[in-house]
Amino acid sequence: MCSISAFLNPYMMTPHLQEARNASLRSKVTVVGSGNWGSVAAKLVASNTLRSTSFHDEVRMWVFEETLPSGEKLTDVINGTNENVKYLPGIKLGKNVVADPDLENAVKDANMLVIVTPHQFVEGICKRLAGKIKTEAEAISLVKGMEVKVDGPRMMSTLISQQLGINCSVLMGANIANEIGQEKFSEATVGYRQNKGAAESWVQLFNTPYFNVTSVQDVEGVELCGTLKNVVAVAAGFVDGLEMGNNAKAAIMRIGLEEMKAFSKLLFPTVKDSTFFESCGVADLITTCLGGRNRGVAEAFAKSGGKRSFDELEQELLQGQKLQGVSTASDVYEVLSHRGWLELFPLFSLVHEICIGHLPPSAIVHQYNQRKLKGKSLGRL
Ligand SMILES: NC(=O)c1ccc[n+]([C@@H]2O[C@H](COP(=O)([O-])OP(=O)(O)OC[C@H]3O[C@@H](n4cnc5c(N)ncnc54)[C@H](O)[C@@H]3O)[C@@H](O)[C@H]2O)c1
Ligand SMILES: O=P(O)(O)OC[C@H](O)CO
Numbered sequence: 001m002c003s004i005s006a007f008l009n010p011y012m013m014t015p016h017l018q019e020a021r022n023a024s025l026r027s028k029v030t031v032v033g034s035g036n037w038g039s040v041a042a043k044l045v046a047s048n049t050l051r052s053t054s055f056h057d058e059v060r061m062w063v064f065e066e067t068l069p070s071g072e073k074l075t076d077v078i079n080g081t082n083e084n085v086k087y088l089p090g091i092k093l094g095k096n097v098v099a100d101p102d103l104e105n106a107v108k109d110a111n112m113l114v115i116v117t118p119h120q121f122v123e124g125i126c127k128r129l130a131g132k133i134k135t136e137a138e139a140i141s142l143v144k145g146m147e148v149k150v151d152g153p154r155m156m157s158t159l160i161s162q163q164l165g166i167n168c169s170v171l172m173g174a175n176i177a178n179e180i181g182q183e184k185f186s187e188a189t190v191g192y193r194q195n196k197g198a199a200e201s202w203v204q205l206f207n208t209p210y211f212n213v214t215s216v217q218d219v220e221g222v223e224l225c226g227t228l229k230n231v232v233a234v235a236a237g238f239v240d241g242l243e244m245g246n247n248a249k250a251a252i253m254r255i256g257l258e259e260m261k262a263f264s265k266l267l268f269p270t271v272k273d274s275t276f277f278e279s280c281g282v283a284d285l286i287t288t289c290l291g292g293r294n295r296g297v298a299e300a301f302a303k304s305g306g307k308r309s310f311d312e313l314e315q316e317l318l319q320g321q322k323l324q325g326v327s328t329a330s331d332v333y334e335v336l337s338h339r340g341w342l343e344l345f346p347l348f349s350l351v352h353e354i355c356i357g358h359l360p361p362s363a364i365v366h367q368y369n370q371r372k373l374k375g376k377s378l379g380r381l
Contacts, residue, residue, distance in 0.1 A: 026053065026054060026055055026056045027054060027055050027056065027111040027112045027201070028055075028056045028058075028060075028109050028110050028111050028112070029045055029049060029055060029056070029059050029060070029110065029111075029112045029114065029205065030059070030060040030061070030062065030106050030107050030109075030110035030112070030113055030114070031045065031059060031060070031061045031062065031114045031116060032062045032103070032106070032107065032113060032114065032115045032116065032117065032125060033061075033062065033064075033114075033115065033116035033117035033142075034061050034062065034063045034064070034074075034078070034084060034087065034099065035087045035116070035117065035118065035321060035322070036087045036088055036177040036178070036321050037116055037142060037175070037177040038061070038087070038116040038117065038142075039061075039084040039087050039088035039091070039093060039177075039181070040088060040091075040177040040178075040180050040181045041114055041116050041142055041206075042059055042061045042093055042094075042097045042114075043088075043091065043092075043093045043094055043097070043181065044180070044206055044208060044211055045059055045114065045205050045206060046059040046093060046094035046096050046097045047094060047208060048204070048205055048206070048207070048208065049096060049205075050094070050096055052204065054201070054204060055112075055205065057096045058096050058098055059094075059096055059097050059098070060098055060100050060106045060107075060110070061078075061093075061097055061098065061099050061100065061106070062100055062101075062102075062103050062106040062107070063075045063078065063099045063100065063101050064101075064117075064121075065101040066086075068085070068086065073101070074086055074099075075099045075100070075101045078093070078097075078099035079098065079099050082094070082095060082097070086319075086320060087320070087321065088177070088178070088181055091181040091182070103125065103128055103129065104128070104129070104132055107129060107132065107133055108132065109134075110133070110134065110137055111134060111136065111137050111138070112137065112138055112139075112140075112201070112202075112205065113133065113137055113138070113139040113140070113164075113166075114139075114140055114142065115139055115140070115141045115142065115143060115156075115160055115168075116141075116142040116143060117143065118143070118145070118322035118324065119143050119144065119145025119146070119147070119156055119324060119327075119328075120145070120322070120327065122141075122143055122145075122147075122156050122159060122160065123147065123159060123163070126159060126160055126163035126164055127163065129163070129164060130163050130164060130165075133164050133165075133166060135165070135166070137164075137166050138166060138167055138168075138169070138195075138198045138201070138202075139160050139161070139164065139166055139167065139168040139169070140168065140169045140170065140171055140190070140202050141156045141157045141160055141168055141169075141170045141171075141223070142170075142171050142172070143156045144172065144226040144227050144229075144230060144324050144328075145227055145230075145324050145327070145328055145331075146223075146224075146227050146328065146331055147159065147331065148331045148334045148335060152335070152338075153267065153331065153335050155219075155220060155223050155224070155227075156170075156223065157169070157170050157219055157223055167193070167194075167195055167198060168219075169190055169191060169192045169193070169195075169198060169199055169202055169219065170190070170191040170219055170222050170223045170226070171188055171189070171190050171191075171202065171206060171213070172188065172189055172191070172222050172223065172225060172226030172279075172280035172284060173186065173187055173188030173189050173213075173226075173278075173279035173280050173283065173284055174186055174187065174188075174279050174283035174284045174286065174287040174288075175188055175279075175284070175287075176287055176288075176291055176292060180210070180211060183210045184210065185210050185211075185212075186210070186211060186212070186279075187211075187212045187213070187214070187279035187283065188206065188211065188212070188213045188214075188279050188280070189213070189214060189215070189216060189222050189275075189278040189279045189280035189281075190202050190203055190206075190213060190214070190215040190216070190222075191215070191216055191217075191218050191219040191220075191221065191222025191223060191275075191280070192215055192216075192217055192219060193217070193219045194217075196215075196217070199215040199217075200215070202215070203215055214278070214279075216272070216274070216275055216278060218270070218271060218272045218275045220264065220267070220268040220270065220271055221264060221268070221270075221271035221272055221275035221276075221280075222275055222278070222280045224260070224263070224264040224267070224268070224271065225260060225264070225275065225276065225278075225280040225281045225284060225285075226280055226284060227324075227328055228256075228259075228260040228263060228264070228328070228332070228348075229256070229260065229284050229285045229288050229289075230288065230292075230294050230324045230325035230328050231256070231325055231328050231329045231332060231348055231351050232252065232253065232256030232257070232259075232260065232285060232288075232289060232347070232351075233285075233288040233289050233292050233294035233295045233298070233325055234294050234295070234298040234325040234326065234329060234351050234355065235252045235256060235298070235347060235350075235351050235364050236249050236252050236253065236256075236288075236289035236295050236298070237294065237295040237296065237297065237298025237299040237300075237301070237302065238298055238299075238301070238302045238351075238354065238361040238362075238364045239252055239302075239364060239365070240295065240298075240299040240302070241298065241299040241300065241301065241302025241303040241361060242302050242361060242362055242364075244365065248365060249289065252289070252347070252364070253285055253286065253289050255347050255368070256285065256289075256347055257276065257281075257282060257285055259345050259347050259348050260276070260281075260285070261273070261276055262344065262345070263332070263345060263348065266339075266341065267335075293317075293318060293321060293323060294323055294324065294325035294326075296317060297310060297313050297314055297317055297318065297323055298325070300313050300317060301313055301355075301361065302361035305360070305361070306354065306357060306360055306361055310323065310326045310355060325351075326355050329348065329351045329352040329355055330352055330355070330356075332345075332348050332352070333348070333349055333352035333353075336348065336349060343371070343374070346367075346368050346371035346372055347364075347368060349371075350363055350364055350367055350368060350371070351364070
């Protein structure tokens, strides 16, 4: 039997002990979520955990269990085929990705937690995990969305930090999951609060030759970019559905970016202008308005003249994947009306009013002009 000092002192160790010590120093990664982006995130990090001695090879991926039409459990199929046949068909995740339907079991040994579920499920998941996470663990949120309570808006990274009692960074960017699953080139931005070392570890975990990751010290700026662009994408979808043309869509994107920046800075004055030029800012806005799910469902909504509901279209077109833009527009509207800012944000408020059927999709341009003339200016915000 070996003493503790032999375990800690590398010069006194047998190769077997050295290996055990190295293994104990490696970070264990768990991905909480296994949708379209969750599965791609697991694939990205699993390719890096195999390459780097900083991480354990195995990546646990928590699966919200469901039964497939074949009668098989999704988790069993992922572990049997190495593919998420429902949310990311045709892409191998890497043999070191282990799907686990037991949430508590999936996270219990993790030092690095990647949270990537639709935002409406984050609070419930965190409540289940409170007190069950290693105290020294670090989290990163890939979730685009926010929640609004009576005391105001709360970003997902704050919710995760508060509920789990651990530090939480964010990763956002121009990242349509299916393209990254096929290893097509893209970029992403890690936003961190204080802990630059943690941000460097996240960059090391995610960066690949086809996924270029940089970090900025601006959690709220990065997260609000990822959250608010989904509202603009819904507006872009209306314009596409009404066949208003490329100039109109470019105008919506410009106005959307202006409102994103103003809203972010009103909520968090520390948000940096430069963040809007990172992948999480203008690049994500462009890709989402060109090829995202929010855009696509909003286009179908406008084509139906607003007669078919977003819920119905989401189920039909996305087959289990979830939209974030419509509920985010509602959350944003609540903040705007509560704070008396509605007149400052005509595009954001119109998106919500169209989504709930108070106005027709064409109002996105026609009413915008009227409200802009009447409303207050965003000025230099
Ligand atoms: N898909 C993309 O291209 C993309 C890219 C970047 C960021 N994002 C963001 O990533 C986040 C996750 O999106 P996604 O694309 O991985 O998911 P998704 O929309 O593809 O899938 C929905 C997921 O929710 C799960 N789910 C359903 N009901 C649940 C419940 N009650 N509790 C917990 N989970 C449940 C499903 O099992 C599935 O894994 C979102 O915030 C999204 O905006 C997505
Ligand atoms: O498909 P969307 O509209 O949810 O957007 C996907 C990503 O957020 C793009 O970066």
